[in-house]
Amino acid sequence: MAHIGLSVALLASLAATGGPVRGPQPIEYAVKASYLYKFAPFVQWPSAAFDTPTAPLSICIAGSDPFGPALSEAVRGQRVNGHPIVVRRVEAVRPGLTCQILYVGGEDTGAALQAVAHEPVLTVTDHMRSGAGGMIQFVMVAGHVRFSIDQAAAQGSGIAISSKLLGLAVSVTR
Amino acid sequence: MTPRRALRRLMTAIAETPAIGIAIAGLLLVASLELAYHNEGQARADKIRSVTVQARILAASLAGPLAFNDQTAIHEYLDALRASPEFNAVGAYDENGRLVDGFSRLSEPLPERNQVAEPIVQGDEIIVTSPVTQNGASLGSVYIGAATERWSRRATRYLGIAIVVVMACLLVAVLTAFYASVSAANRRLQAEIASREEAEEALRQAQKMEAMGQLTGGVAHDFNNLLMVASSGMELLDRTTDPVRRERLKDGIRQAIERGAKLTQQLLTFARRSPLSPEVVEVGERIQALRDLLERSLREDVKVEFEFATGLWPIEVDPSQFDVAVLNIAINARDAMPEGGRIKIAAHNYPAGGSTTRDMVRVSIRDSGAGIAPELMEKVFEPFFTTKSVGSGTGLGLSQVYGFVRSSGGVVKIESVVGQGTTVFLFFPRSSQTLPRADVQADRLRHAEHDATVLVAEDDEHVAELVAEMLRELGYKSRRGATAAETLRLLEETGPFDLVLSDMIMPGKMNGLELAQEVVRREPGMPVVLMTGYSEAAASAAAEGFPLLVKPYTIEAMGEVLGHALHQ
Numbered sequence: 001m002a003h004i005g006l007s008v009a010l011l012a013s014l015a016a017t018g019g020p021v022r023g024p025q026p027i028e029y030a031v032k033a034s035y036l037y038k039f040a041p042f043v044q045w046p047s048a049a050f051d052t053p054t055a056p057l058s059i060c061i062a063g064s065d066p067f068g069p070a071l072s073e074a075v076r077g078q079r080v081n082g083h084p085i086v087v088r089r090v091e092a093v094r095p096g097l098t099c100q101i102l103y104v105g106g107e108d109t110g111a112a113l114q115a116v117a118h119e120p121v122l123t124v125t126d127h128m129r130s131g132a133g134g135m136i137q138f139v140m141v142a143g144h145v146r147f148s149i150d151q152a153a154a155q156g157s158g159i160a161i162s163s164k165l166l167g168l169a170v171s172v173t174r
Numbered sequence: 175m176t177p178r179r180a181l182r183r184l185m186t187a188i189a190e191t192p193a194i195g196i197a198i199a200g201l202l203l204v205a206s207l208e209l210a211y212h213n214e215g216q217a218r219a220d221k222i223r224s225v226t227v228q229a230r231i232l233a234a235s236l237a238g239p240l241a242f243n244d245q246t247a248i249h250e251y252l253d254a255l256r257a258s259p260e261f262n263a264v265g266a267y268d269e270n271g272r273l274v275d276g277f278s279r280l281s282e283p284l285p286e287r288n289q290v291a292e293p294i295v296q297g298d299e300i301i302v303t304s305p306v307t308q309n310g311a312s313l314g315s316v317y318i319g320a321a322t323e324r325w326s327r328r329a330t331r332y333l334g335i336a337i338v339v340v341m342a343c344l345l346v347a348v349l350t351a352f353y354a355s356v357s358a359a360n361r362r363l364q365a366e367i368a369s370r371e372e373a374e375e376a377l378r379q380a381q382k383m384e385a386m387g388q389l390t391g392g393v394a395h396d397f398n399n400l401l402m403v404a405s406s407g408m409e410l411l412d413r414t415t416d417p418v419r420r421e422r423l424k425d426g427i428r429q430a431i432e433r434g435a436k437l438t439q440q441l442l443t444f445a446r447r448s449p450l451s452p453e454v455v456e457v458g459e460r461i462q463a464l465r466d467l468l469e470r471s472l473r474e475d476v477k478v479e480f481e482f483a484t485g486l487w488p489i490e491v492d493p494s495q496f497d498v499a500v501l502n503i504a505i506n507a508r509d510a511m512p513e514g515g516r517i518k519i520a521a522h523n524y525p526a527g528g529s530t531t532r533d534m535v536r537v538s539i540r541d542s543g544a545g546i547a548p549e550l551m552e553k554v555f556e557p558f559f560t561t562k563s564v565g566s567g568t569g570l571g572l573s574q575v576y577g578f579v580r581s582s583g584g585v586v587k588i589e590s591v592v593g594q595g596t597t598v599f600l601f602f603p604r605s606s607q608t609l610p611r612a613d614v615q616a617d618r619l620r621h622a623e624h625d626a627t628v629l630v631a632e633d634d635e636h637v638a639e640l641v642a643e644m645l646r647e648l649g650y651k652s653r654r655g656a657t658a659a660e661t662l663r664l665l666e667e668t669g670p671f672d673l674v675l676s677d678m679i680m681p682g683k684m685n686g687l688e689l690a691q692e693v694v695r696r697e698p699g700m701p702v703v704l705m706t707g708y709s710e711a712a713a714s715a716a717a718e719g720f721p722l723l724v725k726p727y728t729i730e731a732m733g734e735v736l737g738h739a740l741h742q
Contacts, residue, residue: 031243035241038311038313040311041237041241041307041308041311042238042241042308079310080309080310081310082310162238164237167238168238168239168242168244
C-alpha cells in the first residue's frame with residue numbers, strides 16, 4: 001500500500017501556480033484540489049461523455065466549495081487527452097449534468113450521488129464531510145491525504161480507472 | 175617511348191618501390207580507425223537509445239506516484255535503478271520541474287530543476303530526460319545520468335582487433351618492401367641473364383672462329399695444291415692432243431675443283447653464325463662427313479683412323495657445334511704430336527648401368543701424343559687456358575668442347591698418360607627420336623626423263639651458259655632472263671614454264687628472293703628454286719621456304735633439287 005505524503009514542495013508549487021490564496025486555507029484542501037484534477041488522466045470516460053474530442057473536461061463542485069480559486073488557477077492550461085480542464089460550481093445536482101468529475105460535499109451528498117448514479121460522471125467525495133461515498137473518497141491516514149476507490153460503482157457508470165491509480169488507493173471496492 | 179613501354183616502366187617502378195605497400199598499410203590503418211570511430215558512434219547511439227528506454231519506463235512507472243506524491247513508491251522505483259552501476263544519477267521531478275527524489279553517485283548533486291531536452295553527452299556521461307505524462311497530462315519528468323563505457327574497457331575491447339590490424343599493416347608494408355627488393359633483384363638478374371646469354375653466344379662464335387683459324391693453315395695449303403693441280407692441268411691440256419691424256423688431265427682438274435668446292439662449302443657452313451639448334455644425328459655419319467676437313471686441317475704426318483660400331487644410337491646435338499668440338503679435340507691432338515702420330519676417332523654405344531643411369535653414345539678421340547701432366551688435368555677445360563705458345567692457340571678449344579657437351583646433356587672425360595697419349599671421351603645421351611632418312615627417291619628422279627622447261631634468272635653470262643648446259647645435260651629445256659624484270663616478262667609472254675631457277679643476287683630493283691615471291695604471287699604452285707653462294711642469303715631463302723642450290727654445286731645436286739621441286 002502506497003504511502004501518500006504531503007510535501008512542502010507540492011504546496012509551494014500550488015501556491016506559486018494557484019496565485020494568491022484568499023483567507024486561511026487548510027493545507028489538506030490544497031492537496032485535495034491538486035488531486036482532484038490529477039485523477040483525470042488516470043480515468044477513461046465512455047466516448048459519449050464528451051460532445052467533441054476537444055470538448056472541455058468539467059470538474060464540477062457541488063455544495064459548499066472548500067477549494068476556493070486555487071483549483072481554478074491550478075487547472076488553467078491543463079489538458080487531458082486533448083480536453084481542456086475547466087472548473088464549474090453547480091448549485092443543484094440533477095441528472096443530465098455535463099460534468100466528468102463531480103465533487104460533492106455537505107448534507108445532501110447522498111441525493112446528489114443518486115442523481116448522477118447512472119451517468120458517466122466520476123464522483124468524488126470527502127470522508128470528513130459526508131457519510132455517503134462517491135467513486136473516489138478522500139480519507140486522512142496518519143495526517144496524510146489519501147483516497148479509496150469504489151471500482152464497482154465506476155464500472156457501473158462506464159468509467160474505467162487506471163490500475164496505476166488503483167494501486168495508490170487505500171482501499172479498492174471491486 | 176610508346177605508351178605501352180611507358181606503362182610497363184611505370185609498373186616496374188611501382189613494383190620496385192615499397193611506397194605503394196606503405197600507402198596500402200596506411201590506408202588500412204586509416205580505414206580501421208574510421209571503422210572504430212564509426213563503431214564507437216554506433217555504440218554510443220545504442221547506449222543513448224537504451225538509456226532513453228530506461229528513462230521512459232521509469233517515467234511511465236512514476237506517473238501515479240508523482241501525481242499523487244507517493245514518496246515511498248518514487249523512492250522504490252529509483253532504488254531499483256540504483257542497483258545498476260551504469261546509472262550515475264537518477265532523479266524524479268514534479269510537473270513544475272522541481273526535484274522530488276533521486277540519487278547521485280557522482281560528486282555533483284542532482285540538478286534542482288529539470289528541463290526535458292534531447293539526450294546529451296557530457297564527457298563520459300550520457301544525460302537523458304523524459305517527461306512523465308498520463309493521457310497527455312504532464313505530471314513531471316525524470317532525469318538519468320548514465321556512464322558510457324569506461325575508456326579502459328573500450329580499449330580492451332578494441333585491443334585485440336587493433337593488434338591484428340597493426341600486424342596486418344606491418345605485414346603488408348614488410349611484404350611490399352620485400353617484393354620491391356625481390357622484383358628489383360629479379361630485373362637485375364634478368365638483365366644479367368640476357369647479357370650472359372649474349373656473352374655465351376659471342377663466346378661460341380669466338381670458339382668457332384678459333385677453330386676456323388686453326389683450320390685455315392691446312393686448308394690454305396690444300397687449296398694451293400688444288401689450284402696447282404688445276405692450273406698446271408690446264409697448261410698441260412693446251413700442250414697435248416693425246417685424247418687419253420687429255421681425259422686424265424680433265425679428270426684431275428675436275429676432282430681438284432670438286433674438292434676445293436667441298437672444302438669452301440664446309441668452311442662456309444662452319445663459319446655461319448647460327449643459333450644453337452639441336453638435330454638428331456648419327457655420330458658415325460657426322461664424323462665421316464667431316465673426314466676431308468679433318469684430314470686437311472691436320473698435318474701429313476698425322477694419320478687419322480676411324481672406328482664406328484654398327485647400329486649407333488642417334489643423339490640430339492647441334493651439328494655444327496659437334497663438328498667444332500671434334501675438330502677442336504683433333505687439333506689439340508695434332509698439336510700434342512709435333513713429331514707426328516696417330517689419331518683414332520671411335521664411337522660406341524654405351525648402355526645404361528655402371529657409371530651411367532641412361533643409354534649414352536661414347537665418342538673417343540685418342541692420340542699418341544705427349545699427354546697432359548696430372549696437375550694440369552683440372553685446368554684444361556677452363557677458357558683461355560692453353561699450353562700452346564702465344565699466337566698458336568687461344569685456349570678456347572676445349573672450353574668449347576666442355577660447354578657444348580654439357581649443354582647437350584652429356585659428359586666429357588679425359589684420360590691421359592704422360593708420354594703415351596691422351597683420350598678424350600664425349601658421352602651424349604641417346605635420343606628417343608629416329609633419324610630423318612635421306613630421300614631414297616633422289617637417285618631415281620635424277621635419271622628420270624624430263625620434258626620440263628626451266629626459266630633461269632641469272633645475270634652472269636658465263637654462269638648462265640653453264641647452268642643452261644647443265645640443265646640440258648639433265649634433260650631440261652631452258653630460257654634465260656638476265657634481270658628480274660626480263661624474267662617476269664618471259665614468264666608472262668613465252669610460257670608455259672614448269673620451274674623457275676633464279677640467282678639470289680640480281681641487278682635491278684628486284685633481287686632473286688623478291689622475284690621468287692613475285693612469281694609465286696603471279697602463278698601460285700609454280701616451283702621456284704634459288705641459287706646462291708652466300709650463306710646469309712641462303713638462310714633467308716630457307717626462311718621463306720624456297721628450295722636452294724648452294725654454289726658451287728654439282729650437276730647431280732642440281733638434278734636432285736630440281737627433280738624434288740618439280741615433283742612436290
